[in-house]
Amino acid sequence: MEQFAEPILHVDMDSFFVEVERLDDPSLIGKPVAVGGTGRRGVIASASYEARSFGVRSAMPVGEARRRCPGLIVVGSAHSRYGEVSRSVFEVMRSFTPIVEGISIDEAFLDVSGLRRHYTSVEDIGTAIRHTIRDQVGIPASVGIASTKFMAKLASKHAKPDGLFRVPTGTELAFLHPLEVAEMWGVGEATERTLHDLGVRTIGDLASVPFGLLERRVGSASARHLASLARAEDPRPVEGGTPTRSISSEGTFSVDIDDRDRIEREVLRMCDQVAARLAKAHVAGHTVTLKVRFSDFATITRSSRRKEAVSHTAEIWETAKELIDRAGIAGRAIRLLGISVGDLVDASAVRQLSFGHERRNAAAEAVDEVRERFGPGSVIPARIAPQPGIERTHPGDAS
DNA sequence: TCTGGGGTCCTAGGACCC
DNA sequence: TCTGGGGTCCTAGGACCC
Numbered sequence: 001m002e003q004f005a006e007p008i009l010h011v012d013m014d015s016f017f018v019e020v021e022r023l024d025d026p027s028l029i030g031k032p033v034a035v036g037g038t039g040r041r042g043v044i045a046s047a048s049y050e051a052r053s054f055g056v057r058s059a060m061p062v063g064e065a066r067r068r069c070p071g072l073i074v075v076g077s078a079h080s081r082y083g084e085v086s087r088s089v090f091e092v093m094r095s096f097t098p099i100v101e102g103i104s105i106d107e108a109f110l111d112v113s114g115l116r117r118h119y120t121s122v123e124d125i126g127t128a129i130r131h132t133i134r135d136q137v138g139i140p141a142s143v144g145i146a147s148t149k150f151m152a153k154l155a156s157k158h159a160k161p162d163g164l165f166r167v168p169t170g171t172e173l174a175f176l177h178p179l180e181v182a183e184m185w186g187v188g189e190a191t192e193r194t195l196h197d198l199g200v201r202t203i204g205d206l207a208s209v210p211f212g213l214l215e216r217r218v219g220s221a222s223a224r225h226l227a228s229l230a231r232a233e234d235p236r237p238v239e240g241g242t243p244t245r246s247i248s249s250e251g252t253f254s255v256d257i258d259d260r261d262r263i264e265r266e267v268l269r270m271c272d273q274v275a276a277r278l279a280k281a282h283v284a285g286h287t288v289t290l291k292v293r294f295s296d297f298a299t300i301t302r303s304s305r306r307k308e309a310v311s312h313t314a315e316i317w318e319t320a321k322e323l324i325d326r327a328g329i330a331g332r333a334i335r336l337l338g339i340s341v342g343d344l345v346d347a348s349a350v351r352q353l354s355f356g357h358e359r360r361n362a363a364a365e366a367v368d369e370v371r372e373r374f375g376p377g378s379v380i381p382a383r384i385a386p387q388p389g390i391e392r393t394h395p396g397d398a399s
Numbered sequence: 400t401c402t403g404g405g406g407t408c409c410t411a412g413g414a415c416c417c
Numbered sequence: 418t419c420t421g422g423g424g425t426c427c428t429a430g431g432a433c434c435c
Contacts, residue, residue, distance in 0.1 A: 058435080067400070
């Protein structure tokens with residue numbers, strides 16, 4: 001039985017959030033549309049191809065996007081809906097092969113080696129997947145096909161929008177080397193600048209940089225990564241997704257805040273949100289991290305590793321309070337606050353806390369139970385509950 | 400134009416231990 | 418007195434991805 005020479009598929013939804021919005025509101029079809037923050041400090045999360053033709057890009061401030069594209073329709077993002085549609089897309093992919101490695105809400109690698117008996121070519125599989133996603137879910141997907149993950153990912157980019165592209169074995173370097181170095185997975189703005197300083201503009205240039213020089217400029221891990229990918233060497237297999245390493249909640253305020261009580265209430269609210277999501281995922285974490293971004297965009301983090309993994313609002317808050325004290329925020333205008341819990345472990349493996357904490361722990365577990373039955377918003381700490389007669393200002397697009 | 404939110408991984412320095 | 422070496426853990430910051 002003959003093997004496919006290029007058994008790896010990268011399936012990538014085209015402007016995924018926008019297409020989900022169009023599924024729910026067909027009047028958006030054919031128009032310049034973007035999904036993004038609707039507050040003062042919103043940015044674009046996803047732009048339709050009509051909007052892209054005006055230069056609208058992801059991560060661009062909405063104001064700039066509107067300036068470039070008069071008539072741009074900006075839709076607020078509805079993350080739970082995108083999650084639903086994403087699950088349907090993944091179901092389709094898993095109906096073709098069990099070897100599906102999700103790498104984000106809207107893209108995955110598939111190993112289709114096992115399908116060689118049922119299809120004459122790997123292109124037929126890619127086409128069948130694209131059509132099934134279109135028929136069953138209603139949105140377009142592009143497919144890249146190659147012998148390695150990295151090449152398959154580049155191929156899907158080349159296939160967009162709504163297409164399919166295969167890089168035949170043996171032609172990898174001819175495809176890869178003329179591309180701009182910024183196309184490389186792992187080369188962002190900073191690394192691009194560093195590489196340009198070395199006179200490196202294409203991936204072909206990168207492949208000929210002496211390793212020692214590269215290592216001195218970008219560090220050893222990046223250098224190894226870049227050097228192998230530039231030669232189209234990528235032995236990584238398609239495998240099950242990695243376990244979650246951290247869960248966080250953060251928010252940018254539409255107007256900077258500096259009052260201590262407000263800061264504490266916002267952080268407490270984030271602790272509570274993180275706790276609800278930890279409970280849902282049945283995990284607890286050892287490290288609590290506070291993130292603060294000041295009005296000048298300078299960003300600091302303060303973290304603390306606890307011997308016992310934490311998961312309940314009160315436990316996270318206890319640590320968060322200490323972190324606020326350590327952050328040196330007095331009198332400074334703050335535009336963003338965030339709380340993250342990392343070094344996650346399975347909640348069932350967490351040893352119960354010592355005697356003094358038993359009662360509070362029991363109460364906290366009761367809260368988790370109620371949340372599980374009635375939803376995350378059903379129980380909230382008194383301090384952050386809406387207070388009659390007091391109008392709360394909400395953070396910009398934080399959700 | 401004025402810069403989101405949710406993540407992952409890497410690096411470097413200091414503490415601590417042997 | 419004026420100074421080791423290596424390993425591991427923790428913390429902070431930064432780059433990157435979608």
